[in-house]
Amino acid sequence: MNLDQALQTFITESRELLADMEHALLNIDLSQDWGDQGEAINAIFRAAHTIKGSAGLFSLDHMVAFTHVVESLLDAVRDGRAVIDDDMVALLLACCDHLSSMTDGLAAGQYEADPDTVPEGERLLQQLRRRMGAGDEPAQSLAEQPLTVRPEPDVERMGQAAGNGDSDYWHISLRFGRSVLQNGMDPIAFLRYLARLGRIAGMATVADALPAADEMDAELCYLGFEIAFESTADRAAILGVFEFVQDDCEIRLVAPRGKVSEYVELIRALPENPIRLGEMLVQCGSVTAAELAAALAQQSQQSQHPEVQGEAGAQPAQEAPQRLGSILVAAGQVAPVVVEAALTRQKQAVEQKAQENRSIRVDSDKLDRLIDLVGELIIAGARTSVIGQRLHNAELLEATSTVSNLVEQVRDAALELRMVKIGATFNRFQRVVHDVARELGKDIGLAVDGEDAELDKTVVEKIGDPLLHLVRNAMDHGIEPAAVRVAAGKPARGMITLNAFHESGSIVIEVSDDGGGLRKEKILAKAVERGLVDPERKLTDAEIYNLIFEAGFSTAETITNLSGRGVGMDVVKRNITALRGSVDVRSVEGQGATVTVRLPLTLAIIDGFLVQVGSSVFVIPLDTIEECIEFAAEPGQDYSNLRGQVLPFIRLRSLFHIAGAPTRRESIVVLRFGKVRAGLVVDTLLGEFQTVIKPLSPIFSEVRCISGSTILGSGDVALILDVGALLQAVDGRGAVAPAPALPALAV
């Protein structure tokens, strides 16, 4: 196994686990009691624990040491010794960040603690210890208390008559799987690691499974161990040591002062000869010789009357004996109801995990290459069908149509590979909202909707920053302080809502707040003051609201370190425009504001419609086309009568200065982009065409109305029209909005 590769896996996994941990931390509902927080706390604990375990495998001592303390605190929370509250969530989030920075350091080749972050780590550790101290018991004093101090639930115990054993040690019975060594695990390493949790008081090696020398396979592990272990760690912590081998190992634990019956169970469950095992238990110090004698006697008695055991054991004995839950119940540590709940949750967690694990990681470069090739395939396929049409060969045409059908499916499948759900991006904002709300001293929640809406990975990567800014802006300027909100009759807790949905070939992302909304007069006054608009001009509400996206515009009275420096909203708009998207804001004063970001689903291939003007061929994205009609205009006007509605149109020929006279039978392509509808006058309609977008050279960066180019089946180049920019360019000339503006906050 390549250690570097393993380390990379560890880094990737750690990042994911930290993200999970953060997610769980942010989702803890502090108002709930432990029972309902349990799942989240367990998730956090599992993440911390796995990181610690894996870090241990790589001898990353600084990470292990730090995570250990985090884990201890979490453990205290799980046991109810410490109470999780807002401050603790903040502290644990800081710990997450610290671990992230350690992971980043690791990725950069830093295997030791980074001196720069050590003080931060120390500070966090101190806080963590203080929090643990704030629980009812400091960690150290726990050691002095016998672990059986936990409340004993009302479960009748097996073998009650035999009484408790005297041993203060945990007993661990280990049987390593045959393939442990082949899997790259060293049994000794686990024992060494175990020793970190406490002291190994005695150990007996079980070599009974070892075959004769000539039959032995040196690559297989035949060993088992019986260990008496002195530790204050709990069952989960000890089992956690063996987490990486638990799948192919048999591990049995008997708690300190365990019932003799547990040893009996143990002996019965193990494959070796009971007498021999008993000797071993005595040998490693877990059991005294006298107890052993009693236990063996009891065992023989039980094996004669198995049904007696069933009755005496009450309901737990009816469950499968191997299940951890039933063993725990039998050991009298947990109430049966709790176990049942935990089992259900465990099952759910496993199912969820299984679903996640059905995915594979692929280098995004490989995907890009696949998309490129599919793009070339489409061009080649289109070319073939053009030739087929020219030859009038029916058989060839049939074959090419089958091929292009398949290619179309390959294209869709390939594009789908790059599609990711926006949910992950949205969920990252839980943390942002949490942190920023704390910083601002406001109570703000985040509601997320439409997480399943999918869009191209490249778009997702680029949308994060603009969204971040919009969210921060809404929190800082949108949501009012709690007192103002209450006075206005709104709930004290402000809400930011992120929503995503698909609409006519675009994805629409909405960032809404239920704050004070935009104040028209103030924006207008500011814009006039800054010289952004002419005071004489009459602006519509929408135009006024959209002034906030102009460069150098900011209405915040106080400049905070979050926003309000007057940079940002214009940058947001620029970034979104660069993605061929658009941004719009609407607001109802006193009720909040909604910023709507509209983005293309993918940047690679679109369904296009070919039109010709003069000798130039243009591609119009099919999803912006409503219909095509024969050219007709009201006399002397640039609008047409579309079934009783006024349809303003643009003459592409004059817009683009294309030489030559129009053909006698022009057509109008009816376009719709967002809320705007308009016609486009072209010479000829050429039909649908799968369009592979080829980026245009940076030379054309100033060309509006053209979003890219493509290569036609004939090998000629056609330009793709940017319908949004096109309609915007003529907006002032009266392209109509068919529907009235939607009411704000219609999410």
Next chain:
Amino acid sequence: MNLAITKHGAAPLPTQYLTFLLGEERFAVGILHVKEIIEYAGTATVPMMPDCVRGVINLRGAVVPVIDLSARFGRGVAAIGKRTSIIIAEIEDGEGKQVLGMMVDAVNAVVEIEPPDIEAAPPFGAHIRADFIAGIAKCQGRFVILLALERVLSTGEVVELSRHAVPLATASSRASP
């Protein structure tokens, strides 16, 4: 005509140059800039671009802009002749490598020019902008203008030109702040 000249064929110093004709005048560009030479077979016009941008062509699946060198030198849009060719050039600018086509009237030959034979550009006298000239070389008894391709094909400058080129014909006079 596709006499593809690859970089691999280029000898070290003395440097090789590709000479070509623009009207009657001879120009040369460093061979290392030249990826290939193709016959002119029409371009797709990009609207709202200055005259010097002739359009785009399909170069084996890549869309490559073509600069009309004659228009770039302010001599009016080139007429298409029998020997009109496009030199596909690769230049390095601030934004990385760019591949552009240069439309010329005819491609001549690859010549070797010794560094001592190259003189600096005269401060005046040449009928193209001084910063387009990398030097003037003597070659077979005649002068050849060596072009500074980075300047001639400067992306930034063309973008600047296109910004002031033809405005959208029907664009409204809507006040854009």
